[in-house]
Amino acid sequence: MRELQRAIIAEMGVRPEIDPATEITERVTFLQDYLRSAGARGFVLGISGGLDSTLAGRLAQLAVEGLRADGVDTEFVAVRLPYNVQQDEEDAQAALRFVAADEELTLGVGGAVDALARDVLAAQGEPLTDYTKGNTKARIRMTAQYALAGDRGLLVIGTDHGAESVTGFFTKFGDGGADVLPLYGLNKRQNRALLKHLGASEQLWAKAPTADLLDERPGQTDEAELGLDYDVIDDYLEGRDVPEQAAQKLEGLFLRSRHKRTTPATILDGWWR
Ligand SMILES: Nc1ncnc2c1ncn2[C@@H]1O[C@H](COP(=O)(O)OP(=O)(O)OC[C@H]2O[C@@H]([n+]3cccc(C(=O)O)c3)[C@H](O)[C@@H]2O)[C@@H](O)[C@H]1O
Ligand SMILES: Nc1ncnc2c1ncn2[C@@H]1O[C@H](COP(=O)(O)OP(=O)(O)OP(=O)(O)O)[C@@H](O)[C@H]1O
Numbered sequence: 001m002r003e004l005q006r007a008i009i010a011e012m013g014v015r016p017e018i019d020p021a022t023e024i025t026e027r028v029t030f031l032q033d034y035l036r037s038a039g040a041r042g043f044v045l046g047i048s049g050g051l052d053s054t055l056a057g058r059l060a061q062l063a064v065e066g067l068r069a070d071g072v073d074t075e076f077v078a079v080r081l082p083y084n085v086q087q088d089e090e091d092a093q094a095a096l097r098f099v100a101a102d103e104e105l106t107l108g109v110g111g112a113v114d115a116l117a118r119d120v121l122a123a124q125g126e127p128l129t130d131y132t133k134g135n136t137k138a139r140i141r142m143t144a145q146y147a148l149a150g151d152r153g154l155l156v157i158g159t160d161h162g163a164e165s166v167t168g169f170f171t172k173f174g175d176g177g178a179d180v181l182p183l184y185g186l187n188k189r190q191n192r193a194l195l196k197h198l199g200a201s202e203q204l205w206a207k208a209p210t211a212d213l214l215d216e217r218p219g220q221t222d223e224a225e226l227g228l229d230y231d232v233i234d235d236y237l238e239g240r241d242v243p244e245q246a247a248q249k250l251e252g253l254f255l256r257s258r259h260k261r262t263t264p265a266t267i268l269d270g271w272w273r
């Protein structure tokens with residue numbers, strides 16, 4: 001195995017083989033234990049229709065149901081955060097039905113994102129690029145979830161996991177901004193396996209991953225933007241050989257995105273020197 005590959009796998013915590021039933025139990029227990037130790041009232045998570053939030057949402061609902069059976073007063077709030085009309089809204093609705101959250105809310109982020117985009121244009125005389133506006137959508141979604149969490153005493157769930165963390169394919173302080181990460185240590189195909197094991201329909205577990213942040217390319221797949229297939233990223237994280245060009249690309253993305261996987265750089269840190 002490549003030297004850097006070994007170090008990356010250790011940092012991402014991905015294992016080549018998992019037992020989905022065991023993973024589900026351990027991750028639900030993790031959410032329960034963390035909630036108790038934090039003394040919070042429950043969880044909130046944005047449900048996009050993508051497979052990561054469908055899985056994390058179902059784990060959160062199972063966690064609060066288990067706690068309530070033990071007499072703990074707790075709740076899980078699933079929130080739709082569409083930027084205006086989402087082109088795959090029917091998948092998001094199917095995800096909500098499967099997650100079966102205690103409470104469902106819809107908080108459109110179009111108004112806040114567009115207001116900020118107008119203010120940026122007024123301030124600098126240049127509009128936001130579609131790319132940066134996309135990351136702004138993710139950061140406004142984060143702000144919306146913390147607004148709900150603050151007044152209700154909830155923790156914000158994040159969906160980051162090995163196959164996204166490794167390339168830095170998330171928005172810094174956007175979907176990367178969360179309190180607890182129940183999917184960490186899994187790669188993409190393992191997330192899919194857990195979702196299948198939980199009884200999700202093919203519409204949900206087979207859904208092509210998309211950040212869906214761009215006005216100009218709605219529903220663009222992650223694989224098209226990244227230029228890397230999740231199968232290759234997953235193989236790499238399971239310690240398998242992948243084509244040299246793909247390994248180099250992945251490692252380049254990993255090294256360039258180190259700042260996204262740590263706290264803000266200070267004079268006392270050595271990792272960036
Ligand atoms: N070396 C460095 N040290 C410290 N900070 C550094 C830095 N380089 C940039 N930065 C900062 O980081 C910022 C760039 O980071 P960021 O805003 O995240 O932007 P960036 O990493 O360019 O973009 C995020 C990527 O993640 C993708 N994404 C986002 C959200 C969800 C999903 C998904 O899979 O669903 C995917 C998105 O499509 C895009 O390709 C810069 O504006 C700068 O402030
Ligand atoms: N339109 C949306 N509505 C609600 N939450 C959203 C929306 N878009 C993104 N999010 C939140 O941001 C997170 C990151 O998006 P990401 O695309 O990585 O995950 P996903 O959509 O759940 O799964 P996939 O990566 O397979 O598309 C989501 O898990 C979800 O919590």
Ligand SMILES: [Mg+2]
Pocket residue numbers: 048050051209210211212
């Ligand atoms: Mg998505």
